[in-house]
Amino acid sequence: MPQLPKIIRTNSSVEHTMTVDIMDEYGDTMTKEIACEHPLTIYLNWVEVVTVMTLGARPAELVLGYLKNQGFIEDISAIESLIIDWDTNSAAVITRENTEGLEDKLTKKTVTSGCGQGTMFGNVMKKLEGVTLPQPKLRQSKLYGLLEALTHHNATYKAAGAVHGCAVCKDTEILSFVEDVGRHNAVDTLAGEMWLKGQTGEDKIFYTTGRLTSEMVIKVAQMGIPVLLSRSGATQMGYDLAKKLGITMVARAKGNRFQVYNGMANLILDVKGPDAEALSKQEMSTAAIGKSA
Numbered sequence: 379m380p381q382l383p384k385i386i387r388t389n390s391s392v393e394h395t396m397t398v399d400i401m402d403e404y405g406d407t408m409t410k411e412i413a414c415e416h417p418l419t420i421y422l423n424w425v426e427v428v429t430v431m432t433l434g435a436r437p438a439e440l441v442l443g444y445l446k447n448q449g450f451i452e453d454i455s456a457i458e459s460l461i462i463d464w465d466t467n468s469a470a471v472i473t474r475e476n477t478e479g480l481e482d483k484l485t486k487k488t489v490t491s492g493c494g495q496g497t498m499f500g501n502v503m504k505k506l507e508g509v510t511l512p513q514p515k516l517r518q519s520k521l522y523g524l525l526e527a528l529t530h531h532n533a534t535y536k537a538a539g540a541v542h543g544c545a546v547c548k549d550t551e552i553l554s555f556v557e558d559v560g561r562h563n564a565v566d567t568l569a570g571e572m573w574l575k576g577q578t579g580e581d582k583i584f585y586t587t588g589r590l591t592s593e594m595v596i597k598v599a600q601m602g603i604p605v606l607l608s609r610s611g612a613t614q615m616g617y618d619l620a621k622k623l624g625i626t627m628v629a630r631a632k633g634n635r636f637q638v639y640n641g642m643a644n645l646i647l648d649v650k651g652p653d654a655e656a657l658s659k660q661e662m663s664t665a666a667i668g669k670s671a
Contacts, residue, residue: 443570
């Protein structure tokens with residue numbers, strides 16, 4: 379296991395939601411929770427890289443995942459420290475890794491469709507050339523079980539809305555779930571967490587509530603995860619990249635419905651027709667009994 383960076387957090391913290399007074403269409407007033415957005419400026423060896431807007435749930439993992447996915451750092455053992463300071467809304471990473479040419483990289487950027495922080499620097503696709511992802515089989519019944527398990531998450535979304543959720547899963551188990559104001563913040567956070575824990579992605583499934591865009595597909599490929607699952611739809615470039623990189627892409631997945639855009643041969647359809655609805659209801663009933671026990 380490589381040496382992990384020293385993570386320093388100041389005593390300050392940020393709220394994830396806040397309560398406000400609102401009025402509905404009938405003139406009735408009530409209190410509602412809304413999601414908070416906090417600017418976090420990331421510095422690498424004292425060079426300003428980017429400012430992301432984030433819920434602030436797991437800032438250290440977000441910063442590390444962002445820098446790794448953008449190709450700015452590659453060696454976690456070379457990182458000396460990571461300082462998170464919400465008093466100044468900043469995160470500073472100090473590394474022994476060679477960061478010469480960083481300023482030049484920062485001038486070559488692509489603004490993507492990502493919410494929260496849709497920018498990619500340099501040619502990240504070059505680093506994915508020759509990447510071969512495994513092609514695991516995915517049982518329809520297991521997919522339904524995972525979708526059912528995911529309904530018990532999204533705490534911030536259920537309370538306040540306006541956030542996306544992402545999860546790293548294995549079989550029907552949710553290993554880690556995170557919410558943020560931008561889906562790409564959420565995927566970067568999970569990438570950083572996997573990096574810190576030394577986890578690999580070949581046996582994992584990645585879930586997102588957001589669209590399956592090119593940037594989402596690229597980041598999941600960088601994590602080495604071969605299956606990408608979303609309750610939303612796919613874009614043309616996301617679809618093209620999934621085919622090129624060999625990612626099983628499952629969209630519009632909710633309840634007992636889903637649409638496989640790539641990797642159809644990897645799906646084992648062991649539940650069909652009316653049985654799918656019956657299985658879904660049975661799983662919901664089992665989950666409800668488990669929660670009340």
